[in-house]
Amino acid sequence: SQTIHQWPATLVQPVGSPLSLECTVEGTSNPNLYWYRQAAGRGLQLLFYSVGIGQISSEVPQNLSASRPQDRQFILSSKKLLLSDSGFYLCAWKGIRASGANVLTFGAGSRLTVL
Amino acid sequence: AQSVSQHNHHVILSEAASLELGCNYSYGGTVNLFWYVQYPGQHLQLLLKYFSGDPLVKGIKGFEAEFIKSKFSFNLRKPSVQWSDTAEYFCAVSGNSGNTPLVFGKGTRLSVIA
Numbered sequence: 438s439q440t441i442h443q444w445p446a447t448l449v450q451p452v453g454s455p456l457s458l459e460c461t462v463e464g465t466s467n468p469n470l471y472w473y474r475q476a477a478g479r480g481l482q483l484l485f486y487s488v489g490i491g492q493i494s495s496e497v498p499q500n501l502s503a504s505r506p507q508d509r510q511f512i513l514s515s516k517k518l519l520l521s522d523s524g525f526y527l528c529a530w531k532g533i534r535a536s537g538a539n540v541l542t543f544g545a546g547s548r549l550t551v552l
Numbered sequence: 553a554q555s556v557s558q559h560n561h562h563v564i565l566s567e568a569a570s571l572e573l574g575c576n577y578s579y580g581g582t583v584n585l586f587w588y589v590q591y592p593g594q595h596l597q598l599l600l601k602y603f604s605g606d607p608l609v610k611g612i613k614g615f616e617a618e619f620i621k622s623k624f625s626f627n628l629r630k631p632s633v634q635w636s637d638t639a640e641y642f643c644a645v646s647g648n649s650g651n652t653p654l655v656f657g658k659g660t661r662l663s664v665i666a
Contacts, residue, residue, distance in 0.1 A: 469651060469653075471653060471654075473656070478561065478658065479658055480558075480642060480656050480657055480658035480659045481596075481642060481644075481656035481659075482656075483653055483654070483655060483656075486653045488651050494653075496653070527596065531654075539584060539603075539646060540586070540598055540601060541586075541588075541598075541644075541654050542598075543595050543596040543597075544595070545595055546595075
């Protein structure tokens, strides 16, 4: 069965420090991968998605970047964190299920607090 | 660009009351529609989905949703809520192509009181 791992689960970082959040998927190949940010009252905001190695689409211009160095690895990064980067970051993968519908499966999330 | 609007930010209901959460979407093509739920302290998980066929779809835990194409709506319903339904509910839309991302609404927080 497919599983998705995110780490770290929680992170407290000072303003101006770098960031690296990692997401890996097991049990599937060539998944579509996504980074969302969840903030209270703002729902889930799509940040980046990737349909293959080295292919990144950015939905929102911001202080963050994403990379996909391997088929089942998706990394969210920043060179210098801002206070506004605080939030709950969710990684998700999408594969084609037998039903024909494209369903997102989410990881447990990484809570980032920038001080 | 696709977008999703959820009309209610916070809904408070008593147990056994009926529930309807509104969701309207904007998308210029064939859509896949979803409701996700996030129980306190848990992962986001799929509640139900629509991709084709019968516009009334049934999901887990007694939830259902109806796709009304003419109204661009996909409202979530449950005839009788329970305290355990307290959660945040997200409506989402994507295109029919496997590579189009899901776009979510801002969510509706449901609080069920005894």
